[in-house]
Amino acid sequence: MRALLSLLLLLLAAPALAQERAAPLVLAAASLQEAMTDAADVWAGQGHPRPVLSFAASSALARQIVAGGRADLFASADADWMDEVERRGRIVPGTRAVLARNRLVVVARPGTPDVSARRGAALARRLGGAPLAMADPAAVPAGKYGEAALRALGTWDAVSGRVVRAENVRAALVLVERGAAPYGIVYATDARASAKVRVAGVFPRASHPPIVYPVARLTDGPAAREAEGFRRFLLSRSGQTILARRGFVPR
CATH class of the missing domain: 3.40.190.10 (Periplasmic binding protein-like II)
Incomplete structure (x- = not known):
């Protein structure tokens, strides 16, 4: 009976554990393709679920988010589209930051x-x-x-x-x-x-206006914990070094 109860508790806990370690979905500007892929590889090499990356124009990604598309992180190639997402209440307060700059x-x-x-x-x-x-x-x-x-x-x-x-x-x-x-x-x-x-x-x-890439965590993301970890990694010295290797200007 005790063994059966333990098994039942394990089965009930499994979905929560799986969700906690779910791979975050990252929507990123097309120009971030190589740098974000490098960062995801390094992050996964440290034992984390590898982020799922989706690249497109920032405008297309922002419209997808505003329309109700679920994702965990958004990295835009300008502030305007991030502003639009934020106005629609889709950004977790306190998570928006400058990721990088460009020429x-x-x-x-x-x-x-x-x-x-x-x-x-x-x-x-x-x-x-x-x-x-x-x-x-x-x-x-x-x-x-x-x-x-x-x-x-x-x-x-x-x-x-x-x-x-x-x-x-x-x-x-x-x-x-x-x-x-x-x-x-x-x-x-x-x-x-x-x-x-x-x-x-x-x-x-x-x-032209300064080319600034903001990043932020999105509300209702299915992998909030892992997304926040990856966001912090991107902003860390290690993450910034990866971006710099691809030619981005430090934030």
């Missing part, structure tokens, strides 16, 4: 001329009449930063009609890699992740 660059295939230190009509002429690949400026952070930079340099009106609006920054990168566009606007970390393109120009920091 905005122009990429091109090898052999394509640089566009560095050019403004206005000179930059527009260098970009030429060919397509310019960038994430959709109407919603995606990388595209919004890109439009702001081109406006600050007096070039947006001349090139906006040739912009190929990709669903996220990695899709814009692929267009340049495949030769569908001679130039593209992406983050410095995206350029670093590709062996098929090179940096043809770096936008001045003052030409």
